[in-house]
Amino acid sequence: MIRFTDIIKAFVGGIARSKVSLLGAIMATVTFPVLLVSAMLDMQGVVENPYFGFIIYMVLGPTFLLGLLLVFLGLFFFKGKEEVGIFTYDYLKEQFTEPDKFVRVRKFIMLATGLTLLNIFIVLLTSYTGYHYTESVAFCGQFCHTVMAPEYTAYQNSPHSRVKCVECHIGSGAQWFAKSKISGVRQLFAVALGTYSRPIETPVHGLRPARETCEECHRPELFHGEKLYVKDKYLPDEKNTHVQTVLLMKVGHGGYRGQQAHGIHWHVAPENKITYTHTDRARQQISEVVLEKRDGTKIVFASDRAAESAPDGKQEGGVRVMDCVDCHNRPTHIYLTADEALDLKMLGGKIPTALPFIKQQALEVVNKEYVSTEEAKNSIATQLRTWYQEKYPALYKSNILMIEQAITGIQQAYEENVFPSMKIGWNTYPNFLGHKNESGCFRCHDDGHTTKAGGTISMDCETCHIILAEDEPAPEILKTLRGSK
Ligand code: HEC
Ligand code: HEC
Ligand code: HEC
Ligand code: HEC
Ligand code: HEC
Numbered sequence: 039m040i041r042f043t044d045i046i047k048a049f050v051g052g053i054a055r056s057k058v059s060l061l062g063a064i065m066a067t068v069t070f071p072v073l074l075v076s077a078m079l080d081m082q083g084v085v086e087n088p089y090f091g092f093i094i095y096m097v098l099g100p101t102f103l104l105g106l107l108l109v110f111l112g113l114f115f116f117k118g119k120e121e122v123g124i125f126t127y128d129y130l131k132e133q134f135t136e137p138d139k140f141v142r143v144r145k146f147i148m149l150a151t152g153l154t155l156l157n158i159f160i161v162l163l164t165s166y167t168g169y170h171y172t173e174s175v176a177f178c179g180q181f182c183h184t185v186m187a188p189e190y191t192a193y194q195n196s197p198h199s200r201v202k203c204v205e206c207h208i209g210s211g212a213q214w215f216a217k218s219k220i221s222g223v224r225q226l227f228a229v230a231l232g233t234y235s236r237p238i239e240t241p242v243h244g245l246r247p248a249r250e251t252c253e254e255c256h257r258p259e260l261f262h263g264e265k266l267y268v269k270d271k272y273l274p275d276e277k278n279t280h281v282q283t284v285l286l287m288k289v290g291h292g293g294y295r296g297q298q299a300h301g302i303h304w305h306v307a308p309e310n311k312i313t314y315t316h317t318d319r320a321r322q323q324i325s326e327v328v329l330e331k332r333d334g335t336k337i338v339f340a341s342d343r344a345a346e347s348a349p350d351g352k353q354e355g356g357v358r359v360m361d362c363v364d365c366h367n368r369p370t371h372i373y374l375t376a377d378e379a380l381d382l383k384m385l386g387g388k389i390p391t392a393l394p395f396i397k398q399q400a401l402e403v404v405n406k407e408y409v410s411t412e413e414a415k416n417s418i419a420t421q422l423r424t425w426y427q428e429k430y431p432a433l434y435k436s437n438i439l440m441i442e443q444a445i446t447g448i449q450q451a452y453e454e455n456v457f458p459s460m461k462i463g464w465n466t467y468p469n470f471l472g473h474k475n476e477s478g479c480f481r482c483h484d485d486g487h488t489t490k491a492g493g494t495i496s497m498d499c500e501t502c503h504i505i506l507a508e509d510e511p512a513p514e515i516l517k518t519l520r521g522s523k
Pocket of ligand 4: 288299300301302304305312314324327329339360364365470471472478479480481482483494495496501502
C-alpha cells in the first residue's frame with residue numbers, strides 16, 4: 039500500500055533527480071504567484087501600461103506552461119541514474135496491468151487528477167485572458183509604439199475610436215482568427231528585426247472583405263436620405279476670413295422598406311454588383327468597370343486610363359468587387375490635409391483666428407519637411423516667433439500669449455497627422471471619399487469610362503450632391519436653415 043506521503047516524496051525525489059524536471063519545477067514555481075497576482079491586477083484594470091499585458095500573457099504565461107511540461111517530460115524520460123520509483127513508465131505499466139496493484143494506485147490517480155485540474159484551470163485562465171489581451175486596442179495600437187503610432191493616433195481622433203481594431207481587421211469566425219494570429223507572429227518578427235515598411239503599406243490586401251466586418255454594425259439599406267454637409271474653412275489672408283461650403287449630400291441607401299436603392303449607397307444595394315479592373319497596386323487607375331444587375335445583364339464601362347502609368351510606379355493590376363472600403367478606405371485612420379487640420383484647430387479655438395495671417399503662416403511652416411517630430415515642433419515655434427517679431431513687433435510684445443497658444447495648436451495639428459519616423463507626410467494615404475486630386479469618386483466618375491452605346495459614369499456635380507454654397511462667408515442658405523443666428 040502506497041501512502042500519500044510516498045507519492046509526494048517520489049514526486050519531489052523524481053524532480054530532484056531529473057535536471058530537466060528541476061528546471062521545469064523552478065520555472066513553474068517562480069512564475070506561478072507572479073502570474074496569478076498580475077493576471078488578477080490586469081483583470082481589475084489597475085495597470086495601464088501596454089507592456090504589462092505583454093509580459094503577463096506572452097512571457098510569464100508561456101514560461102509557466104513550459105515549466106509544467108518540462109517537469110513531466112523530465113520525470114518520464116530524463117530521469118537520473120537512480121530509480122525514481124512510482125513516476126517511471128515501467129512502474130506505472132506494472133501497476134496498471136496487474137489488477138491487485140491497480141487498487142493501490144488509486145490515491146496516486148486522485149492526486150494526479152487534482153493537480154491536472156488545477157493546471158488546466160491555470161492554463162485556461164491564461165489562454166483566455168491572453169487571447170483577450172492580443173485582441174485589445176492596447177496590444178494592436180500601443181505595443182509596437184512607433185510602428186503603430188500613426189494609425190493609433192488617427193484612430194483615436196476618429197468616429198471609430200470606441201471600436202476595437204480587431205472588429206475591422208479580423209471580425210468574427212475561426213478562419214480569420216487563425217489567419218490573423220499567423221500574420222501577427224510574422225509582424226512581431228518584422229518589428230523585432232526592424233524589417234517593416236515605412237510607411238506601412240496600404241491598401242491592405244489581406245484585409246477581410248469590408249461587407250463582412252462593417253455590416254456587423256452598419257446596415258447599408260438604412261443610410262437614408264440626404265445629409266447636409268457643412269465645411270468650415272479659413273482663407274490664408276490677413277483676417278483669416280472664415281468661409282463655409284454647404285452641400286446637400288445624396289447619401290441615399292441600398293433599398294429600404296420597399297424603396298428603390300438610390301444616391302451614393304446605390305453601389306452597395308444587393309441588386310447592383312460592381313466589379314472593376316485596376317492597373318496599379320494603389321487602385322488609382324481604373325481601366326474597366328462592370329455593373330451586373332440581378333437579372334444578369336452586364337454593362338461594361340471601359341476607359342483608356344489603363345495606358346497611364348501608376349502614380350507610385352507600382353504597376354500591379356487586379357480585379358476587385360467594389361465594397362465599402364473602395365470609398366471609405368479611411369474610415370478610422372483619417373489623416374487630414376494640412377488645410378483641414380489647421381481649419382479644425384482654428385474652428386475649435388486652439389489657434390486664435392484674431393492673429394493676422396496665422397492661417398497662411400501656419401500652412402507654410404507645417405508643409406516643410408522635418409526629420410523628427412521633435413525637430414518639427416521646435417522649428418515651427420521658432421519660425422513663427424521670428425515672423426511675428428519681425429512683421430508685427432507691437433503685437434508680438436503685447437500678445438505673446440496668443441502667439442504661444444497658436445504655436446501649440448499648430449504643433450498639435452502637425453503631430454496628429456505627420457509622422458516623420460514612419461515616413462508619413464501630409465497626403466501619404468489618399469482618402470477616396472470625395473474627389474481630392476481627381477482621385478476618389480473621379481477614378482470612375484470621370485465621364486471617360488464609356489459603354490459601347492455611349493453611356494458614361496456621370497461626372498455631373500448633381501449626381502452626388504447639390505452645391506448650396508461654396509467658400510462663402512455667412513452663406514444665406516445656412517441662415518435659412520438654421521435661423522438667423
Ligand atoms: C472601422 C474599421 C477599422 C478599425 C476600428 C481599425 N482599422 Fe486599421 N484599417 C482599416 C481599413 C479599412 C484599412 C485599409 C486602408 C486601405 O486599404 O486604404 C486599415 C489599415 C490599417 C493599417 C495599414 C496602414 C494604413 O494606415 O493604411 C494599419 C497598420 C492599421 N489599419 C492598424 C490598425 C490599428 C492598430 C487599429 C486599432 C488601434 C485599427 N487599425 C483599427 C479599418 C479599421
Ligand atoms: C463594431 C462596430 C463597427 C464596425 C465594425 C464599423 N463601424 Fe463604422 N461606426 C460605428 C459607430 C458606433 C459609429 C458612430 C460613431 C458616432 O456616431 O459617434 C460609426 C460611424 C461610421 C461612419 C460615420 C462617420 C461620420 O463621420 O459620422 C462611417 C462612414 C462608418 N462608420 C463606416 C464604417 C466602415 C466603412 C466600416 C468597415 C470598414 C465600419 N464603419 C465598421 C461602429 C462600427
Ligand atoms: C460609392 C462610395 C461609397 C460606398 C461603396 C459606400 N459608402 Fe458609405 N458613404 C459614402 C459617402 C460619400 C458618404 C457621405 C460622407 C460625408 O458625409 O462626407 C457616406 C456615408 C456613410 C455613413 C454615414 C451616414 C450618415 O447618415 O451620416 C455610413 C455609416 C456609411 N457611409 C457606411 C458605409 C458602409 C458600411 C458601406 C458598405 C456596405 C458603405 N458606406 C459604402 C460613400 C460610400
Ligand atoms: C469603381 C467605380 C466607381 C467608383 C469608385 C464610384 N462609383 Fe459611383 N457609380 C459607378 C457606376 C458604374 C455607376 C452607375 C452608372 C450608370 O449606370 O449610369 C455609379 C453611380 C453612382 C451614383 C448614381 C446612383 C443612382 O441612384 O443611380 C451615385 C450618386 C454615385 N455613383 C456616387 C459615387 C460617389 C459619391 C463615389 C465616391 C465616394 C463613387 N460613386 C465612386 C461606379 C463607381
Ligand atoms: C461621384 C460623386 C461626385 C461628383 C460627380 C462630384 N462630387 Fe463633389 N463631392 C463628392 C463627395 C462624396 C464629397 C464629400 C467629400 C468628403 O466627405 O470630404 C464632395 C465634396 C465636394 C466639395 C467640398 C470639398 C471640400 O471642400 O471639402 C466641393 C466644392 C465639390 N464636391 C464640388 C464638386 C463639383 C464642382 C463637381 C462637378 C464638377 C463635383 N463636386 C462632382 C462627390 C461628388
